[in-house]
Amino acid sequence: MGPLAGIKVLEFEAIGPAPFAGMLLADMGADVLVLERPADTDLGLKRERRHDVMMRGKRSVTLDLKQGSSREVALSLMERADVLIEGLRPGVMERLGLGPEVALARNARLVYGRMTGWGQDGPLAPRAGHDINYIALAGVLHAFGRKGEAPVPPLNLVADFGGGGMLLGFGVACALLEAKRSGKGQVVDAAMIDGAALLAAMFSGFLAAGTWSEARGENILDTGAPWYDVYQTKDGKYVSIGAIEARFYEELLERLELKDLPAQYERERWPELRSAFERTFKARTREEWCRVFEGSDACFAPVLSWSEARRHPQSISRKSYLAVGEVEQPAPAPRYSRTPAAVRAAPPERGQGGRQALSEWGFSEEQVRSLQSRGLGTGE
Numbered sequence: 001m002g003p004l005a006g007i008k009v010l011e012f013e014a015i016g017p018a019p020f021a022g023m024l025l026a027d028m029g030a031d032v033l034v035l036e037r038p039a040d041t042d043l044g045l046k047r048e049r050r051h052d053v054m055m056r057g058k059r060s061v062t063l064d065l066k067q068g069s070s071r072e073v074a075l076s077l078m079e080r081a082d083v084l085i086e087g088l089r090p091g092v093m094e095r096l097g098l099g100p101e102v103a104l105a106r107n108a109r110l111v112y113g114r115m116t117g118w119g120q121d122g123p124l125a126p127r128a129g130h131d132i133n134y135i136a137l138a139g140v141l142h143a144f145g146r147k148g149e150a151p152v153p154p155l156n157l158v159a160d161f162g163g164g165g166m167l168l169g170f171g172v173a174c175a176l177l178e179a180k181r182s183g184k185g186q187v188v189d190a191a192m193i194d195g196a197a198l199l200a201a202m203f204s205g206f207l208a209a210g211t212w213s214e215a216r217g218e219n220i221l222d223t224g225a226p227w228y229d230v231y232q233t234k235d236g237k238y239v240s241i242g243a244i245e246a247r248f249y250e251e252l253l254e255r256l257e258l259k260d261l262p263a264q265y266e267r268e269r270w271p272e273l274r275s276a277f278e279r280t281f282k283a284r285t286r287e288e289w290c291r292v293f294e295g296s297d298a299c300f301a302p303v304l305s306w307s308e309a310r311r312h313p314q315s316i317s318r319k320s321y322l323a324v325g326e327v328e329q330p331a332p333a334p335r336y337s338r339t340p341a342a343v344r345a346a347p348p349e350r351g352q353g354g355r356q357a358l359s360e361w362g363f364s365e366e367q368v369r370s371l372q373s374r375g376l377g378t379g380e
Contacts, residue, residue, distance in 0.1 A: 002029020002332075003339045007176065008361060010081040011058070013037055016131075016156070017192065018087030018115040019054040020165030025083070025172065026057035027332035027341045033081075033357045035074065036350050038062045038377055049347045050325035057344040059353030062377030069374040071097045076371060078103050078110060080361045082179075083172055087115040090125045100187045110185040111175040115168050117159070119191035131156035131192070134163070138196040143203070147217025147224065163195025220244065226274035227252065227264065230303055231281035238303035239281060239289050252298040256280050351379030 007030040011022040019034075026032040034055070049055065061077075063070050075098065078084060084103060086093055093099045093114075100112045117134050118124040124137075135141040135158050136151075145152045168190035175188050206212035218224040227243045243252040249264050261276060262269035281289065286302050293300040304312060310321045310328055322331045325346030332341035345353075355378040358368050372378060 001339070001344070002027065002341045003336060004173075005029035005339070007031065007083065008081045009033065009083040009085060010035060010077050012084070012086040012088065012093075014087030014115070016087070016160045017164030017168065017190075018085055020161050021113065021115065021168040021172065021190075022058060022085055023054045023056060024165065024169040025085075027343060029339070029341065030083070031357070031360070032058040033077070033354070033361070034058050034060045034348075035077065036060055036062050038064055038350070040350070049349050050327055052347045053324075053327065053329045055347035056324050056329070058348060059345075059357040060348045060351050060379070061354035061357070062351045063375055065096055065098075067375050073371050073374050073376050074098055075102070075106055076363075076367075077361075079107050080363070081107065081110060082176065083111045083113060085113040085115065085168070085172070089128075090116060090120045104185055108184055109179050111172055111179055111188060112185065113168050113172045113175075113188040113190065115164060115190050115192075117164075117192045119194065120189045131159040131164075134159040134192040135196045138163075138193050138200070140196045140200050142214070143200075143216065143222060145216045145222075147215070149216070151216070158199060159192040159196045163197075163199050164190065164192040167195035167198070224270070226270050226277055229274075229277075231277055233281055233286040233289060234283060235285040235287075237286040239286055240301050240303055241277075242299040244299070248297055248299050251296060252300070255292055255296055255298050255300075349379065351377040354378035 004025060007025070009022060009025050009030045009032040011019065011032055011034045013019075013034060013036040022032050022034070063073055065071075065074065074096075078098070094101075100114075103110055103112055114120060116125070117129040118127060132141065132153050135153075138159075140158055141151045141153065143151075144154055168188065171188040171190050175186055179185050203212055207214070212219055213224075216222060220228055223229045225244075227241060227249055230238045230240045232238055241252060243249040246264065253259070253261065256277070258276060258280060262273050266273075284292070289300070290302055309315055315321055320331055321328055322343065323329075324343050332343060335341075354376075355368060358371070358378065359365075363371070368378070
């Protein structure tokens, strides 16, 4: 099941991007075993396990890494793994005696994936931070927002998930391919600040070409252009338009029944064009505009909530969402023609599925009992 079937991943408990990377690998068929604390100590994010979507498709064992016997237990698991994922601050795994040098000495083929905000080195490496801080320092947050207004954080999607977890998943997959050729593992140093900057690669070219202003709200993709923005409708909802190309823009004007307007790229008259769009879209409801633009290439779409998006015909047709443990959530992506990805199981409770995972990872009954006697919890 999935293109990564047969790959064993040991994931150290963390929050945000590291478990997201583990979810991506699990969706693709990898056998992900999460090494968790015996009890949940993160009360700020406490929720029922079935709601922890990023734990889907995984199994769990528990271990108190502060106990003296835990190091050898963790190393025993590392020896059987193809991939390790950890999202702790730089130096923590080394202080636990579980850093890359020790791990690779025990398992030369191990791909050691590390997820941090600032990276493994540099003056900020040991400092705390969150998505908003990483995208701020990467220059990305500065670009989000309307003209004359403060920057607007795009949730925590850019650094945590796009520039963090997804980058780590990609890095691990690349390192696995290389390990298959060389027989040697390596460290994958994925930093959210690097990933956020990388997501904005296209804009480096725009800046160099002099076609992008660093002032917010003055460019074609940052709400500066009136034909790439969102507009409120009569019922207080919103629609989006992204008619960048001339032929799409012409169809937009045709569907809106607007004539004698300024030229599309006549920047000094963009306020006039925006006012015309605002008045026009305010005249009908969102649903009415959906009917107007049915079958259109004008680059139009209604602005849906997450709940609405799940019910849209495109999502239903693509089976873009599924229910796991009675929780609706996005389906695995991308799609494969021969080795389809799938969600193997609902998020496990702490230790759930651990004993079966150990058996499938090649531990004998005697070895499992030995690990349990040294503090490894397997849900029994």
